């Protein structure tokens with residue numbers, strides 16, 4: 001019999017006290033551990049953030065100039081529409097899909113502002129989950145650590161297709177194609193448009209053609225994640241694959257982010273786009289995507305969208321941005337070359353050429369979990385447990401120490 005002191009199973013005390021500790025986030029949890037380290041020589045190679053050669057997150061000149069323009073306009077802080085700043089949406093569509101893209105001209109593409117690339121992925125995942133009869137999604141093995149968690153949180157069963165062959169440090173393309181060939185019709189499949197996270201290995205043009213053909217044949221639904229446009233070859237070249245998908249596949253989802261390319265991490269600015277078969281389908285899809293947004297966070301924040309729009313719509317600021325981005329890209333490339341050189345000098349028994357063949361912010365270094373732990377514990381150097389390191393956090397002052405430590409633990 002229940003008396004006044006007996007708690008039934010449904011009391012708040014019971015369920016709050018039974019909450020288990022969640023796993024530390026595999027990427028941002030490393031930053032938490034880094035922040036707690038008191039060693040002044042500590043180095044964070046975990047999270048994907050670009051630092052300049054002085055170890056600082058840069059504020060781009062084009063961003064400063066855009067903010068000066070915005071300050072003069074003294075815009076009120078009103079609500080944005082549910083799908084975001086209209087001029088941002090137009091500018092993003094032109095940039096991501098190309099001004100003369102037939103799907104864009106025909107009104108078949110919808111775009112909404114999103115809270116960074118993660119927010120864009122989540123909008124797409126929630127939207128797909130509500131309408132697709134197939135609650136399965138495939139991500140690459142390995143993939144960005146948060147892909148699996150995010151799609152699971154939206155209610156998907158997440159499967160992985162082969163991507164990286166650790167033995168050859170290259171893409172297991174045959175395995176990838178075979179997996180795509182056996183996916184059921186309508187399955188959503190996540191692809192990294194450029195700078196594959198975490199491996200840094202991108203498909204060649206010929207491989208993209210083959211994959212696109214299988215996607216068309218099997219009526220799969222490609223979800224292109226483009227968080228690093230401009231960090232492989234150029235803004236133009238890195239964006240090409242999204243444009244080709246939009247021209248060849250009836251349905252394409254795209255998440256893109258300006259966090260890294262504009263160094264606007266804290267502004268949470270990105271976009272979600274969906275290519276459909278008709279303007280009518282697009283209008284209905286947009287109405288539902290807006291429901292997803294309204295029931296999550298109502299409407300997005302303004303500042304980051306204003307900055308990006310100001311730059312994308314000014315030919316002068318756009319050129320400045322393109323140049324600044326290419327400086328970031330070449331600095332990362334120099335760090336790759338230097339890391340490979342230093343490691344080769346320290347460990348003549350191993351070949352580090354693979355580091356120079358990878359694109360983007362990361363290198364899949366080949367370190368295992370225990371080695372990453374030793375790097376953290378003995379050297380205050382923070383890499384992910386998968387061995388992913390952020391090459392964009394290396395600089396002329398810290399690279400020697402990083403190379404020595406990696407050479408020692410490998």
Ligand code: LMR
Pocket residue numbers: 027028046047048049118144146197227
């Ligand atoms: C990363 O992969 O480190 C970045 O995309 C940051 C993040 O949110 O995980």
